[in-house]
Amino acid sequence: xxxPLSSHVMPAVSIRPVPSAMLQALQAQFGSRCSTxxxxxxxxxxxxxxxxxxxxxxxxxxxxxxDVVAVVNLAQAHAVPIIPYGTGSSLxxxxxxxxxxxxxxxxxxxxxxxxxxxxxxxxxxxxVTREQLNLALRDQGLFFPIDPGANASLGGMSATRASGTNAxxxxxxxxxxxxLTVVTPSGTVIKTGTRAKKSSAGYDLTRLFVGSEGTLGVxxxxxxxxxxxxxxxxxxxxxFPTVDxxxxxxxxxxxxxxxxxxxxxxxxxxxxxxxxHDKLNLRETPMLLMEFHGSEASVEExxxxxxxxxxxxGGEDFQWARSPEERSRLWTARHRAYFAAxxxxxxxxxxxxxxxxPISRLAECIGLAVAQADEAGLPYYIVGHVGDGNFHxxxxxxxxxxxxxxxxERLNSQLVSLALQLEGTCSGxxxxxxxxxxxxxxxxxEASIGLMRSIKHAxxxxxxxxxxxxxxx
Amino acid sequence: xxxPLSSHVMPAVSIRPVPSAMLQALQAQFGSRCSTxxxxxxxxxxxxxxxxxxxxxxxxxxxxxxDVVAVVNLAQAHAVPIIPYGTGSSLxxxxxxxxxxxxxxxxxxxxxxxxxxxxxxxxxxxxVTREQLNLALRDQGLFFPIDPGANASLGGMSATRASGTNAxxxxxxxxxxxxLTVVTPSGTVIKTGTRAKKSSAGYDLTRLFVGSEGTLGVxxxxxxxxxxxxxxxxxxxxxFPTVDxxxxxxxxxxxxxxxxxxxxxxxxxxxxxxxxHDKLNLRETPMLLMEFHGSEASVEExxxxxxxxxxxxGGEDFQWARSPEERSRLWTARHRAYFAAxxxxxxxxxxxxxxxxPISRLAECIGLAVAQADEAGLPYYIVGHVGDGNFHxxxxxxxxxxxxxxxxERLNSQLVSLALQLEGTCSGxxxxxxxxxxxxxxxxxEASIGLMRSIKHAxxxxxxxxxxxxxxx
Numbered sequence: 001x002x003x004p005l006s007s008h009v010m011p012a013v014s015i016r017p018v019p020s021a022m023l024q025a026l027q028a029q030f031g032s033r034c035s036t037x038x039x040x041x042x043x044x045x046x047x048x049x050x051x052x053x054x055x056x057x058x059x060x061x062x063x064x065x066x067d068v069v070a071v072v073n074l075a076q077a078h079a080v081p082i083i084p085y086g087t088g089s090s091l092x093x094x095x096x097x098x099x100x101x102x103x104x105x106x107x108x109x110x111x112x113x114x115x116x117x118x119x120x121x122x123x124x125x126x127x128v129t130r131e132q133l134n135l136a137l138r139d140q141g142l143f144f145p146i147d148p149g150a151n152a153s154l155g156g157m158s159a160t161r162a163s164g165t166n167a168x169x170x171x172x173x174x175x176x177x178x179x180l181t182v183v184t185p186s187g188t189v190i191k192t193g194t195r196a197k198k199s200s201a202g203y204d205l206t207r208l209f210v211g212s213e214g215t216l217g218v219x220x221x222x223x224x225x226x227x228x229x230x231x232x233x234x235x236x237x238x239x240f241p242t243v244d245x246x247x248x249x250x251x252x253x254x255x256x257x258x259x260x261x262x263x264x265x266x267x268x269x270x271x272x273x274x275x276x277h278d279k280l281n282l283r284e285t286p287m288l289l290m291e292f293h294g295s296e297a298s299v300e301e302x303x304x305x306x307x308x309x310x311x312x313x314g315g316e317d318f319q320w321a322r323s324p325e326e327r328s329r330l331w332t333a334r335h336r337a338y339f340a341a342x343x344x345x346x347x348x349x350x351x352x353x354x355x356x357x358p359i360s361r362l363a364e365c366i367g368l369a370v371a372q373a374d375e376a377g378l379p380y381y382i383v384g385h386v387g388d389g390n391f392h393x394x395x396x397x398x399x400x401x402x403x404x405x406x407x408x409e410r411l412n413s414q415l416v417s418l419a420l421q422l423e424g425t426c427s428g429x430x431x432x433x434x435x436x437x438x439x440x441x442x443x444x445x446e447a448s449i450g451l452m453r454s455i456k457h458a459x460x461x462x463x464x465x466x467x468x469x470x471x472x473x
Numbered sequence: 474x475x476x477p478l479s480s481h482v483m484p485a486v487s488i489r490p491v492p493s494a495m496l497q498a499l500q501a502q503f504g505s506r507c508s509t510x511x512x513x514x515x516x517x518x519x520x521x522x523x524x525x526x527x528x529x530x531x532x533x534x535x536x537x538x539x540d541v542v543a544v545v546n547l548a549q550a551h552a553v554p555i556i557p558y559g560t561g562s563s564l565x566x567x568x569x570x571x572x573x574x575x576x577x578x579x580x581x582x583x584x585x586x587x588x589x590x591x592x593x594x595x596x597x598x599x600x601v602t603r604e605q606l607n608l609a610l611r612d613q614g615l616f617f618p619i620d621p622g623a624n625a626s627l628g629g630m631s632a633t634r635a636s637g638t639n640a641x642x643x644x645x646x647x648x649x650x651x652x653l654t655v656v657t658p659s660g661t662v663i664k665t666g667t668r669a670k671k672s673s674a675g676y677d678l679t680r681l682f683v684g685s686e687g688t689l690g691v692x693x694x695x696x697x698x699x700x701x702x703x704x705x706x707x708x709x710x711x712x713f714p715t716v717d718x719x720x721x722x723x724x725x726x727x728x729x730x731x732x733x734x735x736x737x738x739x740x741x742x743x744x745x746x747x748x749x750h751d752k753l754n755l756r757e758t759p760m761l762l763m764e765f766h767g768s769e770a771s772v773e774e775x776x777x778x779x780x781x782x783x784x785x786x787g788g789e790d791f792q793w794a795r796s797p798e799e800r801s802r803l804w805t806a807r808h809r810a811y812f813a814a815x816x817x818x819x820x821x822x823x824x825x826x827x828x829x830x831p832i833s834r835l836a837e838c839i840g841l842a843v844a845q846a847d848e849a850g851l852p853y854y855i856v857g858h859v860g861d862g863n864f865h866x867x868x869x870x871x872x873x874x875x876x877x878x879x880x881x882e883r884l885n886s887q888l889v890s891l892a893l894q895l896e897g898t899c900s901g902x903x904x905x906x907x908x909x910x911x912x913x914x915x916x917x918x919e920a921s922i923g924l925m926r927s928i929k930h931a932x933x934x935x936x937x938x939x940x941x942x943x944x945x946x
Binding site for chain 2: 116118119120121160161162163167171172174175184188189190191192194195196197198199200201202203204205207208210211212227228230251254255256257294295297298301354356357358359360361388389390420423424425426427428429430431432436439440443444445447448449450451452454455457458459470471
């Protein structure tokens with residue numbers, strides 16, 4: 001880790017034009033569902049990353065796996081890039097058309113194919129969002145726990161291996177996708193996995209596509225694990241004198257094996273932002289926002305242990321939110337921290353880190369991040385899925401001032417470098433996209449990247465699937 | 474599922490000879506650690522499958538990743554097959570040298586590289602067995618739960634995506650391997666994953682190698698998740714009037730979300746066998762053998778719920794084993810069911826099924842398996858990780874009577890066919906090896922196999938890594 005980390009600037013845009021024959025064929029087949037309107041293209045050429053808008057040449061609104069096959073077949077014939085698009089909430093430049101091509105919008109694929117309550121599984125089309133699924137499950141006493149904050153599509157969450165606030169107990173998309181329907185670069189439809197809970201049947205294609213960020217195929221259906229709604233749910237907030245005290249409490253919770261369902265850190269900047277944005281009256285100190293799931297007795301017991309641990313570290317004001325409405329208000333505020341913080345610096349964008357480290361190293365990692373950010377003087381806030389060793393420090397930058405972006409990227413690089421020394425990863429849950437391609441080389445090494453590349457070359461020899469993401473061709 | 478299932482006979486053996494130059498180079502480098510003795514070769518050319526012994530030409534006892542690199546480099550240069558070997562406890566013909574070559578025995582790689590108790594992780598060499606690891610963890614209040622019965626190597630368990638009795642609560646090797654050191658076919662050493670609990674950093678190479686059965690590289694080190702020893706552990710047995718009653722109880726336990734740690738079915742044949750073999754006095758009816766982990770209160774609560782459910786289905790004689798010694802006696806008996814049953818028909822071998830289905834379909838699947846086995850008249854027994862929807866029916870066959878083997882394979886085919894109709898898998902945990910290559914085609918389809926094959930061709934273009942397993946080149 002002595003060599004400087006690779007640069008993390010946006011790669012040069014080099015467009016492969018969409019031939020008019022292909023555009024005409026798309027328009028003939030899809031009519032008004034194929035758009036080349038500037039506004040539509042621009043909407044599909046950005047995400048929540050700080051990169052400039054880089055629009056595709058056309059957007060096709062697919063409504064079925066067959067629609068996707070039709071687009072892929074044309075893209076294959078004309079060697080044109082395609083970029084799968086769900087809700088546009090990704091964070092690392094995944095959706096930018098850096099090689100041109102066609103955006104394959106699956107947001108209209110909102111069919112809930114099947115809920116098998118008795119097996120705790122559901123199959124949905126790729127455009128179904130997590131909130132839509134949970135609404136459909138509400139009357140069945142079941143839920144799907146993975147919650148990255150944004151109301152993302154389940155196809156997109158699969159493609160980026162998303163996780164979020166519940167992962168400390170329920171795992172990530174890696175653990176909760178049972179199977180996929182995928183249109184491969186050759187236009188073939190494959191189904192990976194089964195509805196069985198476990199399997200040793202051949203290569204784990206499901207997990208190869210989960211996290212492949214659209215570079216190996218277009219996910220059109222997802223089969224997911226569901227969970228019975230817990231008998232009891234309690235949320236609590238607890239204030240701490242320092243970030244370190246909150247983190248030390250978290251480390252002990254995890255080391256003791258307490259099955260906490262959510263364990264989120266907000267630093268005082270994040271608390272201030274959500275107070276203003278959501279008209280809350282939280283004490284503006286670092287805090288943990290926690291949730292406990294289980295039987296009444298188990299929730300009681302977990303909460304008791306955690307209160308004792310928190311107290312040892314100076315935690316105060318354990319406040320409970322037992323009703324669904326109170327809980328919802330707290331979690332909504334947490335999920336809005338991003339938007340809340342953006343309002344602290346009007347017109348800003350964010351550069352957000354996503355390191356994840358072994359739990360015992362979390363205090364060191366987050367401590368350094370805070371010290372460096374304070375020293376640099378950029379406004380920032382921290383939220384973190386600290387139970388997993390994952391946190392986000394978001395630097396608020398003025399897009400008109402390149403030096404702020406450069407400072408934020410320097411801080412991000414320093415933090416990733418530290419996280420890798422601590423045997424962690426540059427990305428806990430946001431993915432690589434454009435933004436972390438250099439970091440991935442530092443983390444995985446050229447030999448592993450070479451292996452990923454050989455898989456990509458074998459499956460997508462014309463490089464039509466979201467080219468230019470994760471690693472260079 | 475109308476087409477007949479593909480045949481599941483052993484593929485023709487076609488040997489690629491080991492050139493004498495390579496043998497000499499191995500002997501020069503490894504001395505007595507390179508053996509061509511008939512007994513050593515035969516020991517390495519078999520596993521617990523019913524296939525005839527098919528020995529490699531030589532066996533190299535590796536003691537380090539560098540040793541493995543040296544063998545792989547020679548194999549690559551001479552285009553000679555290599556077959557990774559751990560403890561020889563695989564079940565589907567994984568270890569048979571159907572194309573000749575060299576067995577890479579990692580059983581001497583027994584170094585526990587690191588235990589990071591504070592992070593709940595351990596890194597071990599591939600030859601460390603699960604019992605060895607748990608012995609090393611005993612004083613630290615931690616354990617590694619995955620328990621396939623055999624005292625298998627953790628490298629082999631990774632390579633076959635093993636699971637076993639604790640998977641219902643703790644998941645399989647898929648969920649519990651954080652990272653791997655792998656020697657790829659080009660002789661390159663790569664490290665996949667990190668010690669972070671989750672990651673979205675690029676393709677999930679860890680899960681590509683987990684379950685790849687030695688066909689993509691040789692696993693030399695494994696980083697695993699650990700768990701705090703539960704505060705309380707209770708095991709119980711409960712007898713049922715029928716297999717169906719035991720299975721219905723299990724289905725309800727899972728659907729209610731009770732976090733049972735183990736939920737194992739033994740049919741009356743299995744109970745009879747372990748009674749005789751282990752001098753136990755269990756009632757010879759179908760039974761569930763269960764284990765509960767958690768706090769004292771939680772274990773109490775779980776046990777209470779399960780007793781009520783069992784009672785509704787005619788379950789009787791709930792007997793508790795609270796002391797470690799009593800529990801150990803029960804689980805040892807369970808794990809010995811295989812050997813116990815073999816003694817019921819001296820000289821026999823077994824053909825063992827491994828289907829896994831969605832939990833709601835388990836009663837139907839197991840019911841048909843029992844009816845068909847009873848009708849066919851072959852002796853059999855059933856053990857099952859029924860909480861996962863996974864069970865094994867083992868037909869005891871006389872290897873001298875090919876018609877018994879044929880009958881057992883026919884029953885196995887019928888059962889797999891049903892399991893696939895029920896949206897399950899042909900292999901819950903044993904892998905494909907030689908035995909289920911036809912089943913895998915039926916399950917995954919030619920297009921998915923084509924994708925697996927293209928990955929194999931890209932990573933191992935000379936087909937040196939355990940050739941002839943999972944799918945045909």
